[in-house]
Amino acid sequence: MTVLNMVEAINLALKQEMKKNKEIIILGEDVGIDGGVFRVTEGLLKLYPGRVFDTPLAESAIVGTSIGLACAGFKPVAEIQFEGFMLCAFDQIVNHAARIRNRSRGRFTCPMVIRSPIGGGIKALEHHSDSPETYYIHTPGIKVVIPSTPYDAKGLMISAMRDPDPVIFFEPKRLYRAIKQEVPDKEYNIPLGKARMVQEGTDVTVISYGATVRECEQAAELLKGHVSIEIIDLRTLSPLDTETIIKSVKKTGRVVIAHEAQRTLGMAAEIATRIQEQALLYLKAPIERVTGYDIIVPLPKLEDYYFVDEKRIAEAIEKVMNF
Amino acid sequence: MIKKIQSFTIERIEILNEKGEVDKKLFPKLSDKQVLEIYRWMCITRIFDAKAVNLQRTGRLGTYASMLGQEATIIGSAYALRKQDWLFPSFRYSGGMLLRGIPMDKLYSYWGGDERGAKPPENVNVFPLCITVGEQPLHATGFAWGLKLKKQNAVVLTDFGDGATSTGDLNEALNFAGVFQAPVIFLCQNNQYAISLPVRKQTAAKTLAQKAIAAGIKGVQVDGNDIFAVYKATQDAIADALKGRPTFIEAYTYRISDHTTSDDAAKYRNEKEVKEWQKKDPLQRVKIYLEKKKLWNEKKETELQKECEAIVDKAVKSYEAIPRAPREDIFKYTIAGGVA
Numbered sequence: 001m002t003v004l005n006m007v008e009a010i011n012l013a014l015k016q017e018m019k020k021n022k023e024i025i026i027l028g029e030d031v032g033i034d035g036g037v038f039r040v041t042e043g044l045l046k047l048y049p050g051r052v053f054d055t056p057l058a059e060s061a062i063v064g065t066s067i068g069l070a071c072a073g074f075k076p077v078a079e080i081q082f083e084g085f086m087l088c089a090f091d092q093i094v095n096h097a098a099r100i101r102n103r104s105r106g107r108f109t110c111p112m113v114i115r116s117p118i119g120g121g122i123k124a125l126e127h128h129s130d131s132p133e134t135y136y137i138h139t140p141g142i143k144v145v146i147p148s149t150p151y152d153a154k155g156l157m158i159s160a161m162r163d164p165d166p167v168i169f170f171e172p173k174r175l176y177r178a179i180k181q182e183v184p185d186k187e188y189n190i191p192l193g194k195a196r197m198v199q200e201g202t203d204v205t206v207i208s209y210g211a212t213v214r215e216c217e218q219a220a221e222l223l224k225g226h227v228s229i230e231i232i233d234l235r236t237l238s239p240l241d242t243e244t245i246i247k248s249v250k251k252t253g254r255v256v257i258a259h260e261a262q263r264t265l266g267m268a269a270e271i272a273t274r275i276q277e278q279a280l281l282y283l284k285a286p287i288e289r290v291t292g293y294d295i296i297v298p299l300p301k302l303e304d305y306y307f308v309d310e311k312r313i314a315e316a317i318e319k320v321m322n323f
Numbered sequence: 324m325i326k327k328i329q330s331f332t333i334e335r336i337e338i339l340n341e342k343g344e345v346d347k348k349l350f351p352k353l354s355d356k357q358v359l360e361i362y363r364w365m366c367i368t369r370i371f372d373a374k375a376v377n378l379q380r381t382g383r384l385g386t387y388a389s390m391l392g393q394e395a396t397i398i399g400s401a402y403a404l405r406k407q408d409w410l411f412p413s414f415r416y417s418g419g420m421l422l423r424g425i426p427m428d429k430l431y432s433y434w435g436g437d438e439r440g441a442k443p444p445e446n447v448n449v450f451p452l453c454i455t456v457g458e459q460p461l462h463a464t465g466f467a468w469g470l471k472l473k474k475q476n477a478v479v480l481t482d483f484g485d486g487a488t489s490t491g492d493l494n495e496a497l498n499f500a501g502v503f504q505a506p507v508i509f510l511c512q513n514n515q516y517a518i519s520l521p522v523r524k525q526t527a528a529k530t531l532a533q534k535a536i537a538a539g540i541k542g543v544q545v546d547g548n549d550i551f552a553v554y555k556a557t558q559d560a561i562a563d564a565l566k567g568r569p570t571f572i573e574a575y576t577y578r579i580s581d582h583t584t585s586d587d588a589a590k591y592r593n594e595k596e597v598k599e600w601q602k603k604d605p606l607q608r609v610k611i612y613l614e615k616k617k618l619w620n621e622k623k624e625t626e627l628q629k630e631c632e633a634i635v636d637k638a639v640k641s642y643e644a645i646p647r648a649p650r651e652d653i654f655k656y657t658i659a660g661g662v663a
């Protein structure tokens with residue numbers, strides 16, 4: 001066990017898995033000598049020369065050539081420097097990475113990982129604070145993962161690298177160095193598609209993922225002693241762990257879903273729909289969503305107005321409790 | 324049979340050398356007064372820039388991209404534009420934005436993370452700067468195309484870095500500009516690095532100017548630390564653009580500073596290289612040139628520094644006095660009429 005932050009935990013996962021699987025190669029902007037702008041790939045070029053590539057500045061090419069490399073038998077782990085620039089590769093992801101298996105009826109597949117930081121809260125420039133996960137969740141043929149702790153980050157990253165299909169691995173950038181946690185030195189994996197029970201409770205189910213999980217925990221802290229709160233961290237957004245959600249809802253009958261992404265067609269919309277399909281009669285109150293607004297994420301001076309904080313989550317919890 | 328059916332050359336323009344000497348034959352039409360004005364803008368740019376880095380370091384500004392070392396490229400091109408021309412800048416062209424009329428306090432406020440700072444005044448032909456690399460040249464091309472369709476006597480200049488030349492969008496822009504004969508000027512600030520990636524790893528091409536060739540438009544390289552070469556190349560490009568001939572100018576320069584205030588260039592380049600480029604300082608050259616012409620002396624230099632510092636200090640005061648926007652502001656501009 002070593003106490004690590006999320007950057008170090010992902011770095012360790014990459015290091016260990018690269019040792020084990022010689023087919024893994026890392027590519028992206030500034031991932032080599034610079035170790036990535038967030039230092040997630042720090043030291044890998046030295047350890048594995050010839051397997052870590054600084055690419056020209058072209059996201060579409062990074063993902064497009066990763067597809068080719070994957071089909072040729074490699075396991076590319078591509079870094080996209082910020083989520084906003086992943087849209088430059090959107091066509092390659094949606095039209096190709098997600099479809100090669102289906103298009104070739106299984107003859108070709110492109111198991112690969114696309115890593116990218118996500119979300120706001122680091123007082124960054126435009127396009128550096130967005131939460132675009134819905135675009136990818138909406139796309140069949142790819143998996144979408146987003147850890148909220150260093151421990152999960154390592155285990156999920158290892159699973160992502162062992163998955164037979166393309167996985168988008170979002171790293172909540174404001175958590176990169178914000179939390180430290182004991183992380184096993186040995187390798188371990190956390191299965192994709194399985195949520196984590198953060199804490200158990202009986203009055204209300206709070207569902208979240210990524211950076212917002214922390215605010216959910218803080219909200220629960222605020223209401224400690226008044227409300228018994230169950231918190232679920234989804235960890236994988238696609239495929240979604242519906243089973244864990246439904247089981248919890250049947251127990252509590254009240255639901256709050258929180259995420260930083262914009263509201264319309266956000267993760268919460270899908271979850272709420274699944275709940276009403278499978279547990280409608282267990283509900284004691286309408287499902288509450290606490291999300292970003294349907295606006296462009298503001299620049300740093302006003303970004304705090306946009307973000308979901310523990311107060312908004314606590315209010316939503318009280319609202320479902322008092323319905 | 325094999326026949327040679329095309330061949331290409333790339334020219335490089337140099338006018339002002341490090342000793343302050345000029346190539347008289349190539350010297351553009353510029354009065355002494357104009358040269359002094361250009362030098363003043365270069366000084367303003369440098370002081371604005373140093374202040375921005377300083378403000379960021381003390382938590383009074385957001386992430387900022389410094390122009391240090393690239394002032395000749397930025398001011399030489401912006402100064403050549405005429406009143407009616409347009410600018411679609413990258414994030415490393417703040418000095419040019421100021422020259423073209425963006426108020427300094429507004430620009431600081433933008434870099435300070437205030438959306439309102441991105442709104443150009445009504446009569447200023449400057450677009451908000453673009454953060455995504457290599458993307459606004461397409462907008463510049465479309466805008467230029469539109470100017471041409473409207474038969475207006477105006478051109479568009481857009482700048483970007485060496486890294487941008489690897490993007491699809493930039494190459495698509497060059498191609499469209501050629502096909503539609505858009506009056507647009509592509510100014511590539513080749514500052515040798517895209518964050519940590521040196522230009523030799525960005526492309527196998529010997530020059531970036533030759534990126535223009537495949538698009539069928541003119542490509543030229545200039546000494547980007549030579550204000551007169553940049554000015555002349557831009558002026559020539561304006562004349563050509565008005566005839567429907569876009570130009571790609573590669574300004575060969577160097578980023579003396581870190582990539583941005585969140586970067587540490589020591590991780591990927593050596594100090595020796597930086598020192599070599601410091602000898603080619605674009606301001607120093609103009610200063611020596613002016614001194615040789617007896618147009619400049621230390622006293623004038625001190626006065627100018629003082630004047631520029633006062634301008635910058637005043638802008639910083641004004642920026643820091645701007646009250647925070649109300650919460651409603653974030654909902655106002657998403658779509659016409661705003662969202663609730």
Ligand SMILES: Cc1ncc(C[n+]2csc(CCOP(=O)(O)OP(=O)(O)O)c2C)c(N)n1
Nearest residue numbers: 085415454455456484485486487516517518
């Ligand atoms: C499409 C896109 N990808 C990645 C980035 C992150 N990024 C910001 S600047 C930069 C390097 C740009 O290099 P260059 O084009 O040479 O311009 P310079 O910064 O040197 O002026 C990168 C990779 C971005 N802003 N946009």
